[in-house]
Amino acid sequence: MSLASEPLAGAGAWIKAMVDGWAGYSEDEEHLTRLFLSPQHKACAQAVMSAMRAAGMTARLDAIGNVVGRYEAAAPGAKTLITGSHIDTVRDAGAYDGNLGVALPIACIAELDARGQRLPYAIEVIAFGDEEGVRFPTTLSGSRSIAGTFDPAVLSVTDAEGVRLRDALTAFGCDPDAIAGEARRRETVAAFVEVHIEQGPVLEVEGLPVGTVTAINGASRFAITVEGMAGHAGTVPMHLRRDALAGAAEMIAAIEARAAAENGLVATVGRLAVAPGAINVIPGKAEFSLDIRAPEDLQRQAAVTVLEATLAAIARRRGLALRVERLYDEPAAACHPGLMAQLDGAIARQGLRPLRLPSGAGHDAMALAALCPIAMLFVRCGGGISHNPLESITAEDAEVAARVFLDFLEHFDPDLG
Numbered sequence: 050m051s052l053a054s055e056p057l058a059g060a061g062a063w064i065k066a067m068v069d070g071w072a073g074y075s076e077d078e079e080h081l082t083r084l085f086l087s088p089q090h091k092a093c094a095q096a097v098m099s100a101m102r103a104a105g106m107t108a109r110l111d112a113i114g115n116v117v118g119r120y121e122a123a124a125p126g127a128k129t130l131i132t133g134s135h136i137d138t139v140r141d142a143g144a145y146d147g148n149l150g151v152a153l154p155i156a157c158i159a160e161l162d163a164r165g166q167r168l169p170y171a172i173e174v175i176a177f178g179d180e181e182g183v184r185f186p187t188t189l190s191g192s193r194s195i196a197g198t199f200d201p202a203v204l205s206v207t208d209a210e211g212v213r214l215r216d217a218l219t220a221f222g223c224d225p226d227a228i229a230g231e232a233r234r235r236e237t238v239a240a241f242v243e244v245h246i247e248q249g250p251v252l253e254v255e256g257l258p259v260g261t262v263t264a265i266n267g268a269s270r271f272a273i274t275v276e277g278m279a280g281h282a283g284t285v286p287m288h289l290r291r292d293a294l295a296g297a298a299e300m301i302a303a304i305e306a307r308a309a310a311e312n313g314l315v316a317t318v319g320r321l322a323v324a325p326g327a328i329n330v331i332p333g334k335a336e337f338s339l340d341i342r343a344p345e346d347l348q349r350q351a352a353v354t355v356l357e358a359t360l361a362a363i364a365r366r367r368g369l370a371l372r373v374e375r376l377y378d379e380p381a382a383a384c385h386p387g388l389m390a391q392l393d394g395a396i397a398r399q400g401l402r403p404l405r406l407p408s409g410a411g412h413d414a415m416a417l418a419a420l421c422p423i424a425m426l427f428v429r430c431g432g433g434i435s436h437n438p439l440e441s442i443t444a445e446d447a448e449v450a451a452r453v454f455l456d457f458l459e460h461f462d463p464d465l466g
């Protein structure tokens with residue numbers, strides 16, 4: 050990075066080049082796939098450690114496979130601000146998901162280091178190894194270890210090849226029995242602030258390079274079964290039918306209308322199965338999934354209650370049997386108001402309009418919320434596309450985001466009130 054008169058001049062190109070370089074650590078030459086504890090993950094972790102050391106930080110691999118970089122405070126005994134994101138990917142991934150949130154803070158610290166500047170608090174940049182949860186039936190094990198909420202029973206889970214997580218960690222050079230020791234003490238941590246691409250279209254529509262996240266949405270998932278009566282498509286008059294699919298269709302339209310009528314609420318029916326599934330048979334059974342998310346748990350729960358009543362009313366009117374099975378509930382993780390205000394302040398000082406938006410996707414910050422106040426800075430991504438090789442950001446946006454983040458660091462007040 051050139052240290053021209055303007056702080057972080059050229060940092061956007063530097064950040065992009067770094068992330069694009071890491072994208073070379075992939076198990077597949079044509080597509081980016083970097084799974085937790087794979088040889089490619091190891092090579093990437095080593096590249097991240099080199100970049101951290103070049104930026105004036107100490108760097109180490111911890112017991113759960115996180116890379117932990119540390120930039121000490123001006124004086125000993127100060128609290129630590131933790132930042133960072135994940136360097137594992139989905140299959141056929143984009144380069145910036147997670148990785149941007151590791152490279153960008155390293156660029157900011159390189160700038161501080163070049164100036165010989167220390168801050169009144171220490172900074173840790175953590176490259177988490179297991180956010181996407183692709184290889185093992187577990188997720189967020191890196192961030193949970195830092196938060197002290199890692200469940201040691203998870204060490205026994207196996208990947209598709211039958212390799213236990215415990216053995217994969219050992220082969221990676223980690224000590225699974227030291228994971229509990231990675232938990233941070235609450236009183237030593239000021240906050241966790243994660244930089245991440247938005248993975249959605251809001252910033253692009255608003256014409257803004259960055260935005261302040263309000264919360265990571267909570268989610269509920271359901272399996273819904275509608276049963277009617279299968280019958281001949283030619284012989285049963287319309288008023289005598291109990292068509293399970295027509296009922297399900299009315300329910301799906303009601304779900305969409307409800308979510309569209311409420312700010313922040315999103316609801317998706319992503320799967321639909323119809324039986325018997327023939328062109329000349331009235332559907333006797335329809336099964337569909339429902340994924341519903343909102344930045345506040347009360348809002349999500351209220352929507353679920355209303356939708357359950359709506360679906361039951363539709364089923365009653367049509368003479369259909371309805372079964373709603375709740376599969377999953379994940380509470381929302383709210384960002385800290387004081388941290389959001391400090392991020393907004395940094396955005397405004399850089400001459401941009403602060404915008405607040407919820408995160409529809411899960412992030413490492415969710416796990417860190419169990420340890421300390423959290424916040425997230427979203428960076429615009431092209432077309433809102435993510436988990437896709439077409440994922441993109443511009444060097445200009447990366448540079449603006451780095452300026453905002455550095456400004457935030459320089460003004461950060463660990464006393465959040």
Ligand SMILES: [Zn+2]
Pocket residue numbers: 135146147180245412
């Ligand atoms: Zn991510």
